[in-house]
Amino acid sequence: MPVNPNDPRVKRTRQLLLQSFMELIEQKKNIYSISVQDITDRATVNRATFYAHFEDKYAFLECWMRQKFQKKLERELPNHSISNMSSLRSLIQIVFDFLALTRQYMIRTPENSPYEPLFESAIHKELYQLLFTWLSEEAKAPEAKKAVESTALLISWGILGTAIQWSRDPEHRPAEEMVQEMLVVVAAGLAPVLEQS
Template identity: 65%
Template sequence: MLTQTIDPRVKRTRQLLMQAFVELLEKKKNVSSITVQDITANATVNRSTFYAHFEDKFAFLESWMREKFQEKLKDELPNGTLSDMGSLRSLILIVFDFLFCTRPYMTLADRQYEPLFQVAMQKELYDLLLTWLSEQSEPSVSRESVETAALIASWGIFGAAVEWSRHPQLKSAEDMAREVLVIVAAGLAPVIG
């Protein structure tokens, strides 16, 4: 995960907008019913402030999803990094849990935002896996192979989590994560030995 130095005023304003959105989400219970006007009114800032920080509602939502997912990773993954197959298993469960917890806020009207959220989360997974695989890969493995392994693993984990989150009553997260880990580990074996 890339960390950047951000002006504290920018950070505060973004946090204010994010908090306003979360409060509205708790009240309205879905993403599509919340407008930029709702967010700015709840945050007590004007619309131009919103647009100074985000291109549009889609950019805001992508940033919100990415930040929430990063927070969950930092809270639940030791040091916010991967170190072994045990931490990879933890990562898989984190993704499953995150999608399970966010699914209630996604209504049929919110389907337009799903691809946006998917790309944001998959990118975070990819970055995390790429960092780990780059450190763990055999010296003979090319950078392209490491990148491909991270790409396939990130989409595999994320895709399985999305499908499971749609019908979590069919199989426990633990059982599903165990199955995903076996497949992902097998796919990563040529890269990390």
């Protein structure tokens, strides 16, 4: 029987599992070496409880990454929304900073490679939803409304893809320079939707 995500007990258990995982990361510094058994032992729950909340370790890790990214957005983006080019620039900077921060936990090896697309997808879902919501509110003209979904998709992947490439070799170019260039490209990509509004 599926759990009700709105039940306070379910929320507490999920939070306990996520907190236990964070404590294990602080000890081991490598997310890939942490097993479901490690998480449940630390949280003092059984494996059945874990699987009642998460389909598998992949689903758990996606939830963890989305939650981490959501918290960073809440802390650093005023009102968790975009209102102008300044807040759009902040959003791009947040993505770059977040990938630089989480890259330390993502040591690339052949056995770890399945997790990287999972994390990228988790971040993308949050980024896309934020851009889609903002553009939906901004778009007034019928033609602009039609372009919201594709524009949010294009811009979110553009920001994330650039930040991912940069995070793999951050010494190559300063993040500040990349963020500024990305802002110019993003602004041009958003213009057709925003100008029609």
